[in-house]
Amino acid sequence: MIQFFVQIIDWSEAWATLIPLSVFAIKKTKKKFSNPVFIYLCVALLLNTFADIIWKFRPYPFSNGDNNFLYNIHSICRLFLLLLFFTGLHFKPFKIKNGFILLFAAMLILINFIFFQSFKKFSSNLFTFESLLLLIYSLGYLVLLINTDKISTDFNPSLFIVTGIAVYEAVNFFIFLFHDALTKQNPDFSAAIWKVHDYVFIVLCLFFTKAFYGEKKLNFQLSL
Amino acid sequence: MNFVCDIVPNYAILVSVGIAGMLILIVSFLLAFNTSQRKKFQYQQTLLTLKEQQQNELIKAAVRSEETERHRISEELHDEVGALLSATKLYLSNLHDKYGHEDREIYTKSLELLDESIHKVRSISHNLHSGILKELGLNQALQSFTQKINQVGKLEVITELDKNYSSKNPENDITIYRIMQELCGNIIKHSHATRLKITSHIENNILTFTIQHNGKGLTQDEFEKLRYEGKGLGLKNIQNRIILLKGKINFERSENANTITLIIPVNALL
Numbered sequence: 001m002i003q004f005f006v007q008i009i010d011w012s013e014a015w016a017t018l019i020p021l022s023v024f025a026i027k028k029t030k031k032k033f034s035n036p037v038f039i040y041l042c043v044a045l046l047l048n049t050f051a052d053i054i055w056k057f058r059p060y061p062f063s064n065g066d067n068n069f070l071y072n073i074h075s076i077c078r079l080f081l082l083l084l085f086f087t088g089l090h091f092k093p094f095k096i097k098n099g100f101i102l103l104f105a106a107m108l109i110l111i112n113f114i115f116f117q118s119f120k121k122f123s124s125n126l127f128t129f130e131s132l133l134l135l136i137y138s139l140g141y142l143v144l145l146i147n148t149d150k151i152s153t154d155f156n157p158s159l160f161i162v163t164g165i166a167v168y169e170a171v172n173f174f175i176f177l178f179h180d181a182l183t184k185q186n187p188d189f190s191a192a193i194w195k196v197h198d199y200v201f202i203v204l205c206l207f208f209t210k211a212f213y214g215e216k217k218l219n220f221q222l223s224l
Numbered sequence: 225m226n227f228v229c230d231i232v233p234n235y236a237i238l239v240s241v242g243i244a245g246m247l248i249l250i251v252s253f254l255l256a257f258n259t260s261q262r263k264k265f266q267y268q269q270t271l272l273t274l275k276e277q278q279q280n281e282l283i284k285a286a287v288r289s290e291e292t293e294r295h296r297i298s299e300e301l302h303d304e305v306g307a308l309l310s311a312t313k314l315y316l317s318n319l320h321d322k323y324g325h326e327d328r329e330i331y332t333k334s335l336e337l338l339d340e341s342i343h344k345v346r347s348i349s350h351n352l353h354s355g356i357l358k359e360l361g362l363n364q365a366l367q368s369f370t371q372k373i374n375q376v377g378k379l380e381v382i383t384e385l386d387k388n389y390s391s392k393n394p395e396n397d398i399t400i401y402r403i404m405q406e407l408c409g410n411i412i413k414h415s416h417a418t419r420l421k422i423t424s425h426i427e428n429n430i431l432t433f434t435i436q437h438n439g440k441g442l443t444q445d446e447f448e449k450l451r452y453e454g455k456g457l458g459l460k461n462i463q464n465r466i467i468l469l470k471g472k473i474n475f476e477r478s479e480n481a482n483t484i485t486l487i488i489p490v491n492a493l494l
Contacts, residue, residue: 139253142253142254142257145257145261146256146257146260146261149264150268151261151264151265151268153265163254166250166253166254167250167254170246170247170249170250171243171246171247171250173242173246174238174239174242174243174246175239175243177242178235178238178239178242181235182235182236182239185232185234185235185236186235186236189236189239193236193239193240193243196243
């Protein structure tokens with residue numbers, strides 16, 4: 001029974017994305033700004049499934065089970081697609097346009113992989129940068145809402161997406177930051193702590209699901 | 225010997241403390257966010273309630289001043305114009321023996337027109353005055369009103385009013401009466417109906433009036449549109465009075481009959 005539960009958690013990165021995706025497919029009303037999130041979930045489903053297959057079944061030519069390059073691709077896709085989502089909300093926490101931030105991020109990632117880290121290995125730098133930037137965007141958006149005088153009684157799906165991103169990036173920030181060092185010092189603990197990331201990823205997908213599902217006649221939709 | 229360089233941090237503790245710290249921070253932030261939004265929502269609701277109260281007070285004042293003005297005009301018509309017309313009739317009657325044979329027809333016609341004028345002034349004055357309402361109550365006033373608008377061969381009016389309704393606030397009865405007057409007036413003017421049925425029913429502290437007619441009716445959307453376009457001042461007055469009574473009005477159009485339903489909570493009438 002425990003083994004079965006462990007297997008389910010091991011594959012959670014793949015199946016968790018199916019929850020919001022199926023709700024997105026069923027729901028007729030779709031908001032335009034949530035399209036980058038939908039694309040992200042599709043990409044995440046493909047990459048995570050592929051990563052789990054490599055890790056579990058080690059097919060040729062990935063016989064060593066190394067799927068770290070897929071995690072790097074996942075992180076890049078998450079960063080750019082979720083930044084596009086914030087652009088769709090017309091939100092910019094910095095004085096410069098979001099386009100420049102995207103360009104700046106792309107340059108930093110390129111410099112990191114050309115000069116500092118190998119793309120084939122899990123990049124703590126990339127994940128930490130992604131986490132920090134998305135945390136600034138999500139918390140900045142929530143602060144903007146706090147400072148806005150007017151409050152709408154309508155259901156706000158973006159609020160759930162942003163809250164999900166904030167929770168995911170905040171909890172995983174230190175996991176990403178010390179992942180390389182922790183893997184060298186204490187590989188068992190590193191593997192165990194990655195489970196926390198898996199649980200938080202499920203939470204992120206549940207927040208996305210709520211955003212896609214919409215309102216179920218709530219009196220006060222801002223209850224989190 | 226360099227002790228500082230030999231100290232290697234325990235990353236497992238660092239990560240655990242970091243995760244716990246971030247979790248506490250994000251949960252606190254979200255709680256603060258939720259509280260702030262709730263407070264803002266409550267403040268907005270309070271403002272809305274105050275605005276609504278202010279609007280109701282304004283409507284109440286407008287309706288009261290309209291009623292006072294109607295009362296004043298009614299009294300002026302009755303006491304001034306009515307008295308003048310009666311005096312004129314008296315003077316004209318004195319000419320009874322003083323006209324020639326050929327002027328008899330003019331005299332008779334003048335007297336007839338004068339009688340009709342006196343009757344019209346009395347009728348307008350009574351319509352504007354809410355005295356009958358205060359003395360006899362809403363049901364009686366509505367019966368009297370429908371008898372007046374009933375025109376044999378042109379408009380057949382049937383009234384079935386719930387006898388269990390007893391007036392608790394004459395001012396609100398006047399408001400209901402004015403709504404019914406305006407609605408019936410509109411039906412006569414615009415719908416070209418030949419049959420009109422007014423029924424009232426009171427149940428569970430809800431007073432319901434139903435007006436059915438066979439003319440050209442309105443749908444709820446058309447009513448809202450006319451009200452917002454500012455074309456129908458009467459319709460706006462109806463809506464204002466309904467807001468004052470905390471009631472609802474509904475327009476339905478069908479092939480057989482058009483129905484206007486007026487729902488008024490009796491508690492609001494107290």
